Amino acid sequence: MVARELIGWTLRRGAVAGIIVETEAYADDAASHFNTRKPSAGALMGSTTGRAYVYSIYGLHLCLNVTADARGPGAVLLRALEPVDGLDVLRKRRGQVPDRDLCRGPGRLAQALGVDLSLNGDSFRAHFELEPPRARPEVLSTPRIGISRATDLPWRFVLAGSPHVSGRRTMSPTG
DNA sequence: ATATCGATGCTCT
DNA sequence: GAGCATCGATATT
Numbered sequence: 232m233v234a235r236e237l238i239g240w241t242l243r244r245g246a247v248a249g250i251i252v253e254t255e256a257y258a259d260d261a262a263s264h265f266n267t268r269k270p271s272a273g274a275l276m277g278s279t280t281g282r283a284y285v286y287s288i289y290g291l292h293l294c295l296n297v298t299a300d301a302r303g304p305g306a307v308l309l310r311a312l313e314p315v316d317g318l319d320v321l322r323k324r325r326g327q328v329p330d331r332d333l334c335r336g337p338g339r340l341a342q343a344l345g346v347d348l349s350l351n352g353d354s355f356r357a358h359f360e361l362e363p364p365r366a367r368p369e370v371l372s373t374p375r376i377g378i379s380r381a382t383d384l385p386w387r388f389v390l391a392g393s394p395h396v397s398g399r400r401t402m403s404p405t406g
Numbered sequence: 407a408t409a410t411c412g413a414t415g416c417t418c419t
Numbered sequence: 420g421a422g423c424a425t426c427g428a429t430a431t432t
Contacts, residue, residue: 290414292425308424338425377424
């Protein structure tokens, strides 16, 4: 699955870069915009590869996806990065938040990268650059977050042990 | 530390 | 008119 293989890659946009530490896969399942937003998103997810799919959610936030076909419709939602370059730009765009939260969560990530709706449908490579990981990262899979359908599918992928993944922290601090 | 809740606009029915 | 692939602030332990 493409979403899994993207973990550990470095995503660059201009002076800003971060390691992809969290993704989710959407295909032809009940939670996917391929089904729930069929007229607008369906065509993009169903018949393109390597394009940006950007949408607004809850009227306030944007989310960034890459369309990718794995013998069927699909897209990968980029949920979190570990910032590695252009921290000053990220802080400027995100405001006064802890560095850990600069790109932790899909809405934050989109804001930190300066993503806007005009990118929707463009070639992903026209706006972003991807560098492969040096070593093979340890990847965990979990159910997806923030959806109410098809919650049983383990299509969320995270870099093991990364403090930059989104979601509530349930672990003790002494680690 | 966790739990709850409101904001706000786009898309589909 | 309803429902979101969310975030940040507030209230409570």
